Amino acid sequence: MPIGREQIEQIYEQVVRRNPGELEFHQAVKEVLETLTPVLTKYPQFAEHKIIQRICEPERQIIFRVPWQDDRGEVQINRGFRVQFNSVLGPYKGGLRFHPSVLLGTIKFLGFEQIFKNALTGMPIGGAKGGSDFDPKGRSDDEVMRFCQSFMTELHRHLGEYTDVPAGDIGVGAREIGYLFGQYKRMTNRYESAVLTGKSPHWGGALVRKEATGYGAVYFVDEMLKTRGESFEGKVCVVSGSGNVAIYTIEKILELGGRVVACSDSGGVIYHERGIDLDTVKQLKEVERKRISVYADLHKDAKYIPGGSVWDIPCQVAMPSATQNELDGDAARRLVTNGCIAVGEGANMPTTPEGVRIFQEAKILYAPGKAANAGGVATSALEMQQNASRDAWSFEHTERRLHEIMTEIHRACYETSVEFGSPGNYVLGANIVGFTRVAEAMVAFGLI
Numbered sequence: 230m231p232i233g234r235e236q237i238e239q240i241y242e243q244v245v246r247r248n249p250g251e252l253e254f255h256q257a258v259k260e261v262l263e264t265l266t267p268v269l270t271k272y273p274q275f276a277e278h279k280i281i282q283r284i285c286e287p288e289r290q291i292i293f294r295v296p297w298q299d300d301r302g303e304v305q306i307n308r309g310f311r312v313q314f315n316s317v318l319g320p321y322k323g324g325l326r327f328h329p330s331v332l333l334g335t336i337k338f339l340g341f342e343q344i345f346k347n348a349l350t351g352m353p354i355g356g357a358k359g360g361s362d363f364d365p366k367g368r369s370d371d372e373v374m375r376f377c378q379s380f381m382t383e384l385h386r387h388l389g390e391y392t393d394v395p396a397g398d399i400g401v402g403a404r405e406i407g408y409l410f411g412q413y414k415r416m417t418n419r420y421e422s423a424v425l426t427g428k429s430p431h432w433g434g435a436l437v438r439k440e441a442t443g444y445g446a447v448y449f450v451d452e453m454l455k456t457r458g459e460s461f462e463g464k465v466c467v468v469s470g471s472g473n474v475a476i477y478t479i480e481k482i483l484e485l486g487g488r489v490v491a492c493s494d495s496g497g498v499i500y501h502e503r504g505i506d507l508d509t510v511k512q513l514k515e516v517e518r519k520r521i522s523v524y525a526d527l528h529k530d531a532k533y534i535p536g537g538s539v540w541d542i543p544c545q546v547a548m549p550s551a552t553q554n555e556l557d558g559d560a561a562r563r564l565v566t567n568g569c570i571a572v573g574e575g576a577n578m579p580t581t582p583e584g585v586r587i588f589q590e591a592k593i594l595y596a597p598g599k600a601a602n603a604g605g606v607a608t609s610a611l612e613m614q615q616n617a618s619r620d621a622w623s624f625e626h627t628e629r630r631l632h633e634i635m636t637e638i639h640r641a642c643y644e645t646s647v648e649f650g651s652p653g654n655y656v657l658g659a660n661i662v663g664f665t666r667v668a669e670a671m672v673a674f675g676l677i
């Protein structure tokens with residue numbers, strides 16, 4: 230018996246009951262479940278095997294204490310998480326987020342999204358996410374190192390190139406991956422390159438990994454634009470954030486002939502009408518770790534809007550690349566009114582459910598993060614591939630592979646949206662493609 234809308238609603242209510250207070254997790258689950266009814270009608274075996282109920286329950290959740298000493302010798306206590314959600318398609322794979330807002334529900338929403346995102350890449354990787362409420366902002370390199378060493382002292386026993394392979398996310402870049410890898414190597418006495426991705430290319434990291442999430446998101450939007458006979462050429466774009474994803478989103482938009490007039494950080498927005506100067510952003514964020522407000526001191530014709538919203542700035546293409554729920558219904562309405570024709574999510578779940586509905590009703594192109602930002606983790610899988618063969622590919626070759634993967638994800642999502650009667654509904658397309666790949670493997674593996 231295929232299950233209908235009502236039973237899906239019941240499953241969702243059970244998820245809410247069993248995971249009280251985890252609002253972001255509820256939101257991520259709801260969005261996926263809402264699009265699955267047609268799949269369950271087409272494949273009744275999924276309901277029979279209780280795939281939805283099983284997929285919403287992580288295979289394993291690890292929560293641990295992370296004690297460390299700051300530069301003044303004071304003891305600090307943080308909480309570490311790793312939620313190993315699903316491993317039917319490959320070893321658990323997904324980033325670590327270090328940010329003061331991190332709670333178990335945050336990691337669970339990210340891990341849940343990661344299952345489908347990773348399945349969409351077509352690479353052999355399962356879904357997981359981890360992190361801590363540690364705030365690296367304002368911390369010295371030594372403090373970050375001590376925190377990472379303590380974090381890995383516990384986490385190492387749960388990892389392995391065939392078990393679980395973390396990478397970066399917000400607050401975790403090549404510096405943190407270096408400290409984590411060093412401690413893993415020390416704890417295990419194994420130079421196991423493929424146990425972490427996002428490593429520096431000097432010691433096993435893949436070229437293009439740093440650029441991959443941003444580049445991939447722009448490739449995806451470019452594919453969407455093509456379906457309407459459009460391109461980035463001459464388009465006015467805004468990008469939220471100014472971290473790793475935002476920086477390489479801007480870089481690829483510029484390469485494709487677009488103009489990025491705004492970016493931001495948690496303090497405010499930079500509006501630069503003649504176009505954001507990317508070298509300045511890179512210098513401020515990648516080298517000096519400064520606030521984006523400093524940009525306006527260096528470019529007198531740019532405007533800093535403290536506490537402002539990038540979504541107030543008129544644009545044709547919007548790329549939310551900061552964090553979850555940064556683009557709400559009001560912001561979506563303003564974007565549509567101002568003539569925005571495409572939205573591509575470099576961040577995970579940056580648009581609220583109301584915002585998504587507004588984009589869909591306005592029939593503008595909208596790419597959910599699990600499809601649009603899959604280039605990061607896809608390139609992590611390419612890094613694992615290089616590590617496994619003790620090889621290192623050229624930038625050009627790796628970028629070509631990334632481009633192919635993003636084009637293929639777009640094709641699969643688009644064709645599925647057509648097959649299921651909602652052409653251009655990339656939310657439906659991405660959820661159905663990702664879910665079906667995972668569900669088929671879960672059925673094949675028996676009750677595990």
Ligand code: GLU
Pocket residue numbers: 322323324325346394395396397398399426577602603605606607609
């Ligand atoms: N944190 C990234 C994401 O959200 C990348 C994960 C990875 O490379 O494993 O997909």
